[in-house]
């Protein structure tokens with residue numbers, strides 16, 4: 001997150017003695033990314049964060065691939081993902097490559113029995129249904145439907161849900177997730193043409209500090225394995241931190257759509273970027289205002305990127321028979337476009353209420369066994385004349 005934030009107490013000068021009020025000193029930890037070249041934060045902790053008591057047997061959680069080389073457009077019925085109690089077991093990885101795992105989850109219970117850290121990937125969680133609090137060792141982020149939660153790799157967290165009916169789209173990104181560079185000036189400040197600004201970020205608050213010793217289970221995802229470590233001190237023991245590396249929230253409802261006289265291309269909807277994929281938000285907006293404009297998109301050949309669309313709410317103007325929670329995959333190599341009739345139907349329309357999240361990957365996606373279980377099997381023929 002290219003802005004500075006601080007919570008709790010930090011010493012006036014970095015790398016200097018920071019006295020505890022009752023004797024002893026706090027322990028400093030540099031939490032960095034991309035070696036020492038990316039964004040980082042400096043943390044001050046009650047205990048040394050290195051006190052591993054036990055390492056238990058790891059579990060292989062690599063997704064099982066059903067289709068490695070895919071050219072089939074697919075429709076996945078996302079709400080058929082069964083709810084599950086556990087935060088991690090609720091996750092269904094669906095479309096994956098070496099850069100990203102895209103999945104859906106319907107966790108019914110809060111994550112309180114263990115602490116979780118994804119050591120490999122930044123996580124982007126889009127909250128379709130449900131509300132609660134993401135509790136991290138760098139503070140709390142409250143969330144509600146429409147929120148993106150960006151959790152940089154290594155952040156230790158738990159989750160409190162206020163709700164049972166929770167539906168999440170998630171992406172594990174093996175590259176850092178940033179705001180698009182073209183939205184920022186050379187200092188990192190978001191420019192006036194950016195569809196959102198710093199004020200729209202939901203930054204961590206309410207630092208939770210525990211001075212506790214005991215057995216604290218931490219599940220760590222690394223290299224496709226879920227490791228289970230027992231720590232001797234409470235992982236939430238930060239008394240203060242500052243820097244640029246921290247989790248944050250951003251509501252899709254704060255994305256201000258960019259519209260034009262004729263159809264605007266997908267990059268106007270871009271919300272996040274990485275080296276290997278982009279994330280776009282399709283939000284309710286006024287349609288094109290040229291008197292002869294066609295608001296529906298033209299057919300397009302995303303010849304070298306796979307397109308994943310997750311449908312959240314509203315009417316999905318370019319598609320037929322699409323419901324909330326559906327995912328469509330439009331693979332690289334072949335064109336796709338509006339469903340039969342949608343192109344003509346859009347003429348003269350003045351606005352859309354559609355709400356959708358799009359993930360375009362630059363490398364092809366493989367289809368998992370869990371995705372095949374949700375696949376309607378006939379979407380690829382949906383462009384045929386009726």
Ligand SMILES: [Fe+2]
Nearest residue numbers: 300307330336
């Ligand atoms: Fe498309």
